[in-house]
Amino acid sequence: MAKVLVVTSGKGGVGKTTSTAALGAALAQSGQNVVVVDFDVGLRNLDLIMGAERRVVYDLINVVQGDAKLAQALIRDKRVESLFLLPASQTRDKDALTPEGTARVVDELRERFDWVICDSPAGIERGATMAMYHADLAVVVTNPEVSSVRDSDRIIGLLDSKTARAEKGERIEKHLLLTRYDPIRAARGEMLKTEDVLEILSIPLLGIIPNSEEVLRASNLGSPVTLANPQSAPARAYFDAARRLMGETIEMNVPSERRGLMNKLFGRKVA
Amino acid sequence: MNLFSFFTRAGSAPVARNRLQILLAHERAMGGNADLVARLQEEILAVIAKHIAVDRDKVQVKLDRGNAVSTLEIDIEMPTPALATRN
Numbered sequence: 001m002a003k004v005l006v007v008t009s010g011k012g013g014v015g016k017t018t019s020t021a022a023l024g025a026a027l028a029q030s031g032q033n034v035v036v037v038d039f040d041v042g043l044r045n046l047d048l049i050m051g052a053e054r055r056v057v058y059d060l061i062n063v064v065q066g067d068a069k070l071a072q073a074l075i076r077d078k079r080v081e082s083l084f085l086l087p088a089s090q091t092r093d094k095d096a097l098t099p100e101g102t103a104r105v106v107d108e109l110r111e112r113f114d115w116v117i118c119d120s121p122a123g124i125e126r127g128a129t130m131a132m133y134h135a136d137l138a139v140v141v142t143n144p145e146v147s148s149v150r151d152s153d154r155i156i157g158l159l160d161s162k163t164a165r166a167e168k169g170e171r172i173e174k175h176l177l178l179t180r181y182d183p184i185r186a187a188r189g190e191m192l193k194t195e196d197v198l199e200i201l202s203i204p205l206l207g208i209i210p211n212s213e214e215v216l217r218a219s220n221l222g223s224p225v226t227l228a229n230p231q232s233a234p235a236r237a238y239f240d241a242a243r244r245l246m247g248e249t250i251e252m253n254v255p256s257e258r259r260g261l262m263n264k265l266f267g268r269k270v271a
Numbered sequence: 272m273n274l275f276s277f278f279t280r281a282g283s284a285p286v287a288r289n290r291l292q293i294l295l296a297h298e299r300a301m302g303g304n305a306d307l308v309a310r311l312q313e314e315i316l317a318v319i320a321k322h323i324a325v326d327r328d329k330v331q332v333k334l335d336r337g338n339a340v341s342t343l344e345i346d347i348e349m350p351t352p353a354l355a356t357r358n
Contacts, residue, residue, distance in 0.1 A: 146287050153295050189282020196288045200295060 002110040005117045005245070006135035007177075008159075010151030012122030014143045015179040018215055018225070020119035021049045022235070023139070025224035026242035028083035032114045035074065035084040039131035040121035041097055044088035050077065051222025052085050061089035064101035070108050079227055084113070094127040106134040124158060132163055137173035139206060143180045144192040152176075152201055175206035177241060182211045183254045207241030208254045209234050233257045297336050308334055308343060315345055323349055 007020045017040075024036040038046035041061060047053045052075050058068035063086070070086075077083035086109070089096065109116045120131035132138060138159050142152040156174060165172045178194055185191040198205055210233045218228035226235045226242075233255040240250050301307060312332050319325055329348035335341060 146291055149291055150294065150298075153298065157299070186284070189284045192284050192287055196284065200288070200291050 002113055003115055004106060004110065004134050004136050005115060005139060006120055006132045006137075007117060007139045007141060008120040008128065008132055008155050009141040009148070010122065010124060010128075010155040011143075011148045014141050014148050015177075015209070015215075016122070016141050017045050017049050017119055018219065019139065019141050019177055019179065019209070019238070020046060020117055021224035022226050022238040023242050023245070024115070024117045025077075025080060025083060026226045026235075026239050027115050027117075027245065028077070028080045029226060029230075029239075030242065030246070031082065032246070033082045033112070034115045034117065035086055035109055035113045036117045036119060037086040037109070038088035038119050039097070039127050040119065041088045041092055041094045041127055042090065043121065044090050046119050047075075047085060047087045048222060049219055050085050050224065052077070052087070053222070056087045059087045059089040060105065061092045061096045063105050064097060066101075070105065070112075079223070094121075094125070094130070097126060097130045099130070099133070102130050103134065124154065128155075129158070129162055132159060134164055135159075135172060136165070137175065139175050139177050140201070140203065141177050141179055142197060142201070144178060144182075144186065144194075144197055146192075149192070149197055149200055156201060156203060174203040175245075176201060176203050177206045177209065179209040180211045181208050181254060183256075205252060206244055207237050208252065209237045209241075210254050210256065212257070293336060293338055297341070308332070311343065312345065316347075319347060325349065 007016050007023070009016050020036050024034045028034040036046060036050065037060065038044050039060070040046070044059070047056050055075050058073035060073070062068035063070050063073045073086055075085045075087065077085065106116065118131045118135065121127040140152050140155060142148050159172050159174055160166055163172050176198065178197060181194070182191055186193045194205065194208055212232065212234045214229050214232040214234050215225055218225035221228050225232065226238050229235055230239070236255040240255075243250055316325065316327075316330065325347060331344075331346040333344040333346070335344075
């Protein structure tokens with residue numbers, strides 16, 4: 001049974017695209033058939049984070065409007081063969097995402113894949129509502145920071161009212177993914193703690209992704225962090241989150257970088 | 272900041288948590304009613320304008336959302352002649 005998952009947040013820059021790529025790759029690395037779909041029409045970036053920016057021919061809008069077949073627009077990942085990308089259009093605007101067309105494409109994707117992961121644009125307008133409308137479950141990406149938590153609260157409200165499931169009176173599963181977390185600053189009382197964010201948003205926790213330079217490195221390389229450096233702290237956190245999505249019960253912790261002795265002594269980076 | 276306050280400085284996270292809890296309690300309660308304050312202001316002004324000419328620039332509206340109660344303060348400066356002629 002295919003699952004449609006939306007990665008959303010309200011606020012921009014909290015790590016939706018990074019998390020879409022990392023969770024999508026992690027699920028595919030464990031053998032699932034996965035497609036990651038970029039709903040950020042006009043400002044596509046998932047192609048760049050996935051390292052497929054030079055292979056885009058057709059996009060989501062072409063398929064929604066019937067100008068291209070789904071199979072023509074899907075880009076197979078070069079590293080993991082069960083991972084596909086459906087890019088967003090860079091030239092059109094979000095009005096081209098018609099509800100009927102989007103519904104047809106999502107249905108078609110459900111037949112071909114185990115996981116359809118929709119990368120939502122920031123904001124609460126059409127692109128974001130289209131990305132969440134067909135979702136069975138949602139990953140709400142939140143930074144431990146006041147504006148991000150407030151926007152996540154707003155998005156949770158929309159998930160509970162403006163999705164197909166909500167309209168049918170059904171529940172939509174919601175999970176919190178706390179990103180850019182710094183356990184040391186949280187312990188010092190300088191940053192909202194996991195418990196604080198959980199208590200305020202009251203949705204179950206999917207994972208805690210530590211703030212890490214590996215995330216920028218992976219995006220520089222055009223590779224999901226779970227592929228770029230599977231041993232790194234954020235990658236391990238994403239692998240755990242992906243396993244929880246598949247129904248496994250794993251103890252919650254914040255992975256930290258494993259540093260060798262030499263690295264500990266000399267590896268401290270300035271800023 | 273002196274040396275003492277540097278060592279005893281309390282974390283800012285509890286403040287963030289408090290502010291969020293108060294704000295979100297209000298935003299959730301408001302729901303689709305986010306422009307309630309703006310509408311209240313319009314209607315109250317309309318009632319007053321029926322009786323006296325009010326300068327829109329002389330109206331100040333303040334809202335303070337508290338934990339238990341919120342206050343909406345509407346401060347309208349009424350021209351003295353307007354009142355005087357009525358007496």
